[in-house]
Amino acid sequence: MIQELCRKMFKKSLWLFHTNCGACNGCDIEVIDVLTPYYDVERFGMKLVGSPRHADALVVSGAVSRQVAPALRRLYEATPDPKVVIAVGTCAVGGNIWFDTYNVLGGADTVVPVDVYIPGCPPRPEAIIYGAALALGIVPKKIEPQKQQHLPPGFDLESYLEKERVRVTA
């Protein structure tokens, strides 16, 4: 639904407001790298703006620390609707190695609703461009959860799991 909305609303250009919520600066450098002549995204109309009130998309990097969480919430509320929140980097997606630290909330989606997740530590500039295109609904997503199992032939998984559940809970 958000992608449909984006396709209608963001036809021309996407203005980004970049916020660092406790990142190590690696993802920030990659975001700036996207704007250099090498990966020139300004030809697609994307540019960094200085105020969340001018922005269409909020680029969040860093595992959100407890101190910065209210500020991030205020940034989100200051951004005019419709808006897209892009979590750049593994920290903003799932908290990285600080996913269960006491002073870190672990991911941007604990504070604001995130629309596009770009994992990577840091993600390549190409991956960020791809994520922005995914947010605009231009490209399809390419990954899916992998589920593999290697069991003996003729193994009844359902009944075994049920038996184990009964055995553990009894």
Next chain:
Amino acid sequence: MFKAKFKEAVICFKAGRVTLPYPFQPSEVPPKFRGRIEFDARKCIGCGGCARVCPPRCIVIEDIGELARITFHLDRCIQCARCYEVCPEKAIWPTDKFETATTDKSDLKSEMLIWMSSCQRCGRCFETDNAIDKFRTVRWRGRGPGEESKHGIYPAGPPIELAKPEPLVREEAA
């Protein structure tokens, strides 16, 4: 002043076009690039070395009776490839996939379910059946397949060639 501007213009023209053709052409990754992790359940022996060295603890192993469920929380994978370095069977490896952006966080959670065999002596799980096949066929203990040893008779398996042990990563670096 005009001279300086002229020099600047010459420098700019000399540089030519530097913009990479990424969104219109696929991008080449550098060699030894570490991207999204992939794994093979047929090779995994369930030793848990990867879960032990993973810095963000994104590989979690749960024992369900004689099954082992290995969950990969790729939303916090930092692509350090230490799991690849430590895996004795090379059942997990980094790929060159970097276009991993997604709108749904559940795409970043993978799962692997493998059967662990239990030891006849102590009753605890130790390795999968494919490792036992290797134990039977590779002459690790006893004289060989089909021959009698002090531990009993091993059933004869198909003749296989013994693989040369791969050098450790640490030795390569040295």
